[in-house]
Amino acid sequence: xxxxxxxxxxxxxxxxxxxxxxxxxxxxxxxxxxxxxxxxxxxxxxxxxxxxxxxxxxxxxxxxxxxxxxxxxxxxxxxxxxxxxxxxxxxxxxxxxxxxxxxxxxxxxxxxxxxxxxxxxxxxxxxxxxxxxxxxxxxxxxxxxxxxxxxxxxxxxxxxxxxxxxxxxxxxxxxxxxxxxxxxxxxxxxxxxxxxxxxxxxxxxxxxxxxxxxxxxxxxxxxxxxxxxxxxxxxxxxxxxxxxxxxxxxxxxxxxxxxxxxxxxxxxxxxxxxxxxxxxxxxxxxxxxxxxxxxxxxxxxxxxxxxxxxxxxxxxxxxxxxxxxxxxxxxxxx
Amino acid sequence: xxxxxxxxxxxxxxxxxxxxxxxxxxxxxxxxxxxxxxxxxxxxxxxxxxxxxxxxxxxxxxxxxxxxxxxxxxxxxxxxxxxxxxxxxxxxxxxxxxxxxxxxxxxxxxxxxxxxxxxxxxxxxxxxxxxxxxxxxxxxxxxxxxxxxxxxxxxxxxxxxxxxxxxxxxxxxxxxxxxxxxxxxxxxxxxxxxxxxxxxxxxxxxxxxxxxxxxxxxxxxxxxxxxxxxxxxxxxxxxxxxxxxxxxxxxxxxxxxxxxxxxxxxxxxxxxxxxxxxxxxxxxxxxxxxxxxxxxxxxxxxxxxxxxxxxxxxxxxxxxxxxxxxxxxxxxxx
DNA sequence: GTGAAAGCGCTAACAC
DNA sequence: GTGTTAGCGCTTTCAC
Numbered sequence: 001x002x003x004x005x006x007x008x009x010x011x012x013x014x015x016x017x018x019x020x021x022x023x024x025x026x027x028x029x030x031x032x033x034x035x036x037x038x039x040x041x042x043x044x045x046x047x048x049x050x051x052x053x054x055x056x057x058x059x060x061x062x063x064x065x066x067x068x069x070x071x072x073x074x075x076x077x078x079x080x081x082x083x084x085x086x087x088x089x090x091x092x093x094x095x096x097x098x099x100x101x102x103x104x105x106x107x108x109x110x111x112x113x114x115x116x117x118x119x120x121x122x123x124x125x126x127x128x129x130x131x132x133x134x135x136x137x138x139x140x141x142x143x144x145x146x147x148x149x150x151x152x153x154x155x156x157x158x159x160x161x162x163x164x165x166x167x168x169x170x171x172x173x174x175x176x177x178x179x180x181x182x183x184x185x186x187x188x189x190x191x192x193x194x195x196x197x198x199x200x201x202x203x204x205x206x207x208x209x210x211x212x213x214x215x216x217x218x219x220x221x222x223x224x225x226x227x228x229x230x231x232x233x234x235x236x237x238x239x240x241x242x243x244x245x246x247x248x249x250x251x252x253x254x255x256x257x258x259x260x261x262x263x264x265x266x267x268x269x270x271x272x273x274x275x276x277x278x279x280x281x282x283x284x285x286x287x288x289x290x291x292x293x294x295x296x297x298x299x300x301x302x303x304x305x306x307x308x309x310x311x312x313x314x315x316x317x318x319x320x321x322x323x324x325x326x327x328x329x330x331x332x333x334x
Numbered sequence: 335x336x337x338x339x340x341x342x343x344x345x346x347x348x349x350x351x352x353x354x355x356x357x358x359x360x361x362x363x364x365x366x367x368x369x370x371x372x373x374x375x376x377x378x379x380x381x382x383x384x385x386x387x388x389x390x391x392x393x394x395x396x397x398x399x400x401x402x403x404x405x406x407x408x409x410x411x412x413x414x415x416x417x418x419x420x421x422x423x424x425x426x427x428x429x430x431x432x433x434x435x436x437x438x439x440x441x442x443x444x445x446x447x448x449x450x451x452x453x454x455x456x457x458x459x460x461x462x463x464x465x466x467x468x469x470x471x472x473x474x475x476x477x478x479x480x481x482x483x484x485x486x487x488x489x490x491x492x493x494x495x496x497x498x499x500x501x502x503x504x505x506x507x508x509x510x511x512x513x514x515x516x517x518x519x520x521x522x523x524x525x526x527x528x529x530x531x532x533x534x535x536x537x538x539x540x541x542x543x544x545x546x547x548x549x550x551x552x553x554x555x556x557x558x559x560x561x562x563x564x565x566x567x568x569x570x571x572x573x574x575x576x577x578x579x580x581x582x583x584x585x586x587x588x589x590x591x592x593x594x595x596x597x598x599x600x601x602x603x604x605x606x607x608x609x610x611x612x613x614x615x616x617x618x619x620x621x622x623x624x625x626x627x628x629x630x631x632x633x634x635x636x637x638x639x640x641x642x643x644x645x646x647x648x649x650x651x652x653x654x655x656x657x658x659x660x661x662x663x664x665x666x667x668x
Numbered sequence: 669g670t671g672a673a674a675g676c677g678c679t680a681a682c683a684c
Numbered sequence: 685g686t687g688t689t690a691g692c693g694c695t696t697t698c699a700c
Binding site: 022025036040059061063064065 | 669670671672673675676677678
């Protein structure tokens with residue numbers, strides 16, 4: 001029973017009837033213009049507009065799988081780390097005719113999995129930005145939809161990542177160059193692949209540079225996490241610290257100030273990511289900057305490459321450079 | 335043709351066949367447990383798990399309209415203003431069994447409309463956070479799905495807003511109390527409903543308080559916008575300014591410093607929203623704080639109220655209080 | 669170029 | 685409790 005003028009939204013059947021054509025012709029008019037006589041199409045469009053017809057993506061997606069939707073799942077939208085990433089991803093997606101849906105996983109694999117169950121079937125492709133999921137869970141998702149992971153290396157899933165090792169090395173060398181001989185790494189969440197990489201790179205870089213290294217944490221990758229990190233930091237003999245990310249670094253600086261420790265006079269701090277706010281906090285944060293916007297854009301590009309009918313290119317990781325931005329939170333040891 | 339073991343994802347038909355039951359029984363097992371014999375259900379679940387079956391929300395949503403999805407469209411995700419809002423909204427949605435999809439409209443009504451066309455049919459309800467759409471466009475959307483608007487008053491669509499007038503009044507009184515007699519309002523985007531309200535409230539408050547008022551702008555509600563605002567600011571005789579939002583305020587403070595104007599010594603600045611970063615910028619920003627997290631939560635609650643089978647309650651706006659947070663960016667005039 | 673008809677995967681009466 | 689049977693709104697062969 002096709003609704004005529006009642007509450008429900010009009011369908012192609014309503015439009016077809018009003019325009020005196022078959023439903024399939026209406027469908028073609030919108031899904032593949034050109035296959036329809038120009039005048040007929042014109043008339044149909046007009047009737048459709050009058051009726052307020054809108055194609056229903058749900059119904060369209062069922063038979064075809066084409067929804068023009070992409071999803072990016074982030075561990076925590078409120079983490080400014082994602083700002084530029086989302087920006088870049090959104091723009092690239094939009095330019096290609098896709099709409100990017102964002103889903104917040106709340107730093108929880110449980111929530112992430114549930115969100116995935118609900119959204120995966122709706123979208124044509126998926127970006128997992130700093131996922132907290134296990135490799136095998138990611139593989140399951142990647143089996144269902146083209147997937148790109150960020151900040152995480154997987155052999156069988158295309159990935160985009162920043163050169164953590166290089167970034168960490170430049171941070172450690174910077175600190176060592178200033179004369180620091182005992183460094184601390186303020187760790188982020190344990191489930192984070194990036195944290196593992198950074199800690200490893202830290203160890204290596206400190207060994208090469210011949211300075212002492214220790215690790216404190218893990219801490220939540222938030223301002224609050226940094227606040228608690230400050231307490232551990234004052235107990236340790238290090239004169240400089242590299243934090244898992246800027247949020248922790250900024251939080252730590254605030255916490256240290258409250259504890260009477262002045263940055264960078266008493267302790268130097270280096271962050272990671274160069275997020276919104278890292279340039280206007282006090283002191284401005286020295287940090288390892290990733291090309292965040294390109295990051296998002298690249299991820300979408302790799303996704304689109306998989307979406308194209310032609311055989312998808314190989315799955316090697318895309319490595320983006322990271323470079324140290326020297327600001328006010330680092331100085332020579334007292 | 336029901337796929338057996340080929341590439342496509344398994345359907346209820348595959349599960350039904352494997353479990354030796356009817357497809358409808360499989361459907362019931364997942365859509366309304368309890369209506370199925372416990373043992374049968376158990377067996378079905380097991381078979382489903384083995385086959386890797388996942389219910390397809392697209393297919394489920396077509397006949398029912400139930401997708402367990404809600405959408406929040408924001409003008410710009412990278413605006414920290416939305417942080418806590420999204421947080422609150424997401425949590426409330428999740429607790430109610432919904433997944434919240436976020437869509438970035440890029441401060442563009444065009445993009446917002448297109449995103450809406452694509453997502454509206456997928457979701458059960460919609461939150462428009464600081465929409466750049468016209469009232470009539472919003473009404474069109476609201477006709478299709480239960481909708482709540484934030485930061486904007488509409489008689490026929492439920493809304494959640496902060497008490498801009500009260501917040502502005504406290505800002506102006508604070509400044510007047512410090513001895514300022516000439517204030518500037520640094521305007522945000524013209525399409526912003528909140529900007530209109532704040533400017534109006536500013537005029538009224540300054541009139542009541544008997545101080546001079548002027549308006550400069552409009553500026554983009556971003557750090558960059560604030561940077562340009564700084565240039566206009568130095569040309570004007572005001573000794574204090576209230577900015578449309580914190581982003582502009584923070585950007586302006588940075589711009590002013592470059593121009594040799596010291597805040598708050600030479601110029602006092604008050605922001606709006608109390609966003610992430612406003613407490614750790616230099617100087618810490620005095621700002622009108624809205625209960626952001628509650629804001630998002632309330633919006634979802636109102637949405638859920640409309641979703642419930644029982645007749646939706648009336649559409650009056652929910653007004654949330656705003657209060658001034660005094661920090662370091664305001665002082666007595668020189 | 670256009671129409672008829674068969675699904676896409678699921679839910680929802682309606683029987684049994 | 686469970687099976688049967690229509691659809692949900694759209695796309696897509698296949699005829700004409």
